[in-house]
Amino acid sequence: MIKRLSLALMPLAAALAAPSSALAELNINEDFKPQNEFKLDPWINLPGPMDINKAVFYVIVATIITTMSMVYVARRMQERPNRIQTAVEAAYTLMRENIAGGNMDRKMAAKWFPFIATLFLFIWFSNMIGYLPLPTNTEHKVDIAGFEVPSLALYAATANLSVPLVLTLVVWIAYHVEGFRAKGVIGFYKGLVPAGVEGPAKGPIFVIELISDFVRLVSLSVRLFANILAGHLLILFMGGGLVVLLNLAVAGSVILGLVTGTMAVAFFLFEIGLVATLQAFIFSTLTAIYLGGAVSEEH
């Protein structure tokens, strides 16, 4: 066993023994700064922190598209639904029956369904717009017929921590207010301790549950933000970033580019097909679960 392990570690030891020769060939491209892909340059200067930048643009676009598309579909309701109406009706059923109805009682579900549906649609649209290359990279401009056009870039409103954090704060405050209204402030905090915990165990359990109540602020926002950011980073690095950064010779770049480019397509499909919808679904489902848990008698 030890002999086999030492055999397996031989290449590692050889690599460690010759660090200078192994690293001398690496020629990192210092001009390319991947973090600048997510840098927010102010486009329109406004007093204070109110500058209009890429993130604000994406939030506005997502809001407009969410509102316009839903109003458009709602205005053009037909007896025999076309494809878009069928899709929207399927999403409506999902939001109403599964997300809101499945996790709250009937009265709460009817009351909070619009909020949860708005959250779902807004997050879904901002995730999806995030995967369309839009001319938003003002750092690098391309000259097209005499016009300086910003180069295409991927960015999403939800790939910026502020947007998920604000959504999370709204949800957090909403379920606290609902809990306070249903059970009173003391009743709500008493309800944090799960039923069945008796005697002196109540104290430490209460502290843990109180901490986990605050940790929801972090987990809910960071889950959405980090999923989208990591997806964008993966697409950025696989779709050419790694090749530019490593700055290999031509043959090496071509081989590496073919491998990572294929992976970029796979990741892109994975992000569009699964992650974008799943994260919107998770965010709204957890909102419904938190709201339902805040008012339910047994926790």
Add this chain to the structure above:
Amino acid sequence: MDLSLITTLAASEVTPEIAGEYGRKAGKAIALGIGAGLGTIGPGVGVGYIFGKVIESVTRQPEMRDEITSIQWLGFALTEAIVFYAFIFGLIAFFLG
């Protein structure tokens, strides 16, 4: 180990400041790599466990398939997100450390 590296370093004009700067960069890169890398182990096991259990449940009770599928995606997303917690804290260490 190739100990001649030490003599090469001693002979070169690397001041403690430069060495410290490189050491700081190296530490950040190691923090990101090891933090994010180790963080994928647990959720990797978790995601595999979830899908394994889903297959098991569906083969036992195929009529529950729809219900299980919706819970499966909830569990998958909750578990998968833990990778990104490690990744984000690695990025914080890398860019803000």
